[in-house]
Amino acid sequence: MIATEQRDGAQTLLKCLEAGGIEVIFGYSGGAALPIFDALETAGTNIKFILTRHEQGAAHMADGYARATGKPACVLVTSGPGAGNTITGIMTAHMDSIPMIIISGQQVTWMLGKDAFQEADIFGITMPIVKHSYLVKDSEDIPRVTKEALHIATTGRPGPVLIDMPKNISQGPCTASLDVDIDLPGYHPESSFEVDSDAVAAAATALKASKRPVILAGHGAMLAHAGPELKELAETCGIPVTSTLLGKGIFDETHELSLGMLGMHGTAYANKAIVEADLIFNVGSRFDDRIIGQPDKFGRNATILHIDIDPSEMGKMIRPDLKIVGDAKVILAELNKHIEPLETTEWLATLDGYKKRFPLHYKKQGGLKMQHVLDVLDRLTDSRAVITTDVGQHQMWSAQFNKSRDPWNWISSGGAGTMGFGFPAAIGAQIGRPDDIVVAVVGDGGFQMTLFELSTAVLQKLPVKILVLNNHFLGMVRQWQELFFDNRKSGVDLEGNPDFVKLAESYGAKGFQIKRPADIEKVLSRALEYNDGPCLINCEVVKEDNVFPMIPAGAALEDMIIEKPKQKMAKPVGST
């Protein structure tokens, strides 16, 4: 135990982080963060430090850790380029509401704004991509700032909070008590737990009047741990459930009421359910453009109920008929007191018909398919593995064929769409859940953006499985070029890929190869059983294949295409 009078700012910081529930810090050292790195050795905390190979890797690992455990994660980097390298990671966490504390070392206070060595105004640079941020200018503020940062990151709609810590502040003495009060007069997340009973009653009435209801479960339901309440609502009333990409697993996708994921590459039956529903009950989704397509056509024949913890999401994309602001778990628990079975037999039969007519499908012949690999992976893991992904075709097929049965198992960069996210996120997830199977499903493009973290995974002896779905292309962009740009391939050919198996082996990881459909089951089984550190499975999949169903960006859900049309398609009006 360090006596108060001997405690410096850095030691105080670590003690406060530990008291606030931080168990692991992911990071990379540097000059301005030296006192904090020294405190890792001297503060006497049990916080585990994971040295990464790049600050972006650290941020994604922390993100993956938070998404797999529900606990806040922490990143520690130095000033200037160190802090700058975390930006993609912070943005990714911010878009997907992930609780994260980023501590950046900073130049000494009297050098701020003077273009000192490795000085960057990271407080200013990150302002649009954090929930909140601090530039600490007095060592005595450290206990309050740390406590506030953790409180802000983990309550309400979670998000990343940055603490910029000048070197003289972390080095200076701190006599302030560790047990200080927070001072946030403008922040009242506790109000999320006050239920508007009138609104809940109105929701119950709307449900009763509905003949074709559908529940749209989003990440907010996950973050609120609302799975049991959602299940009770769906089962009691007989309401089918579709989820967003980030909502995968909040409702068991093998459940007969599950429609899987909706949206741009969602299942045909989920999208048809939304189009034909007379009531859309959005629980904790922000009506992202990937799921609503053309906003003025979305759910235009339906009553729309929207639960969200963030008032600014109400009417941002879709104006609901009824909004209930607050915590999804508390609201659904209250609603469940008022519900009764609905007559939805006919509706469910209609949707079952769609499931049979428009199933997710692929051909097992004609080369190795990503879908086939992912389908077998799902079967071999009984849909129970933690899956992380990058962004692109492999992500969408993984979302389609990996049936998420449990919450906190599906980890994917949704809002930001960050390539290079999947592998480091898997490392973070495996550190948070050492006993579970963690598979990073990545493409050859995204993997090469952060593959240097193989060192980190090997050093930590983490049994992460890296499934490289290698088509030697940036597949999703190539798909768009094929469909909308006369198949002109521009900037998508990844010629010069390394031999990923040899690459893994050179880092000291195990490498596997899948080249034929016949190899899938045998090789995947061996890889899943391999627990002696990380392993990489390189899958030489067919080079050109397209993800369907597809709703071209900005098109309405009813304009979904199930397979590649014969005629040329107009360029989408939506963004990307």
Added chain:
Amino acid sequence: MTNRIETTDLPLTLELPEHEYPLHTISVLVNNKPGVLARIAQVFSRRGYNIESLVVSPAAEADFSRMTIGARGEASGLDQIKAQCNKLIDVISCYDHTDDEIVAKELALVKVAVGAEGRGEALQIAEHFGCKTLDLAPESLVLMVTGDSGKLDAMIGMMQKFGIIELVRTGKVVMTRGKGMT
């Protein structure tokens, strides 16, 4: 068809030229801390809205500041901006007072290019608007005018004929009448 408003709310490009939208007056009570102004300005700029006037001053309680922001644009867009301002940790409250019962005042300093010749007429106009003469020089006058923004516009308009050398306006400050809180 339900009673919902069908279209998406937030066109980034305004349908009309910006100056054709009514001026909204938004009052924000904030923590008096570094960076707060930048955070609020970012909420406006990210949506493509221009801040027309801005007054920042200490609030009645220590540790807080009052920002009064004038901006033009789609009302629904400004609603979204208001909601996003309210989300900022450093924002205590954020209200659009456009349709409220408020008193709204502004102050302007106007340096008018007037010598001995037109001075009498200029001072007569100034008196009509209740202006205070702050400086009298051989070739210029500095006048102070206070009141609502329309009155300031009218006074400045009347001074145009003499030539305005410099103009500084504070931007509008507002307060709700009676029991309502700003």
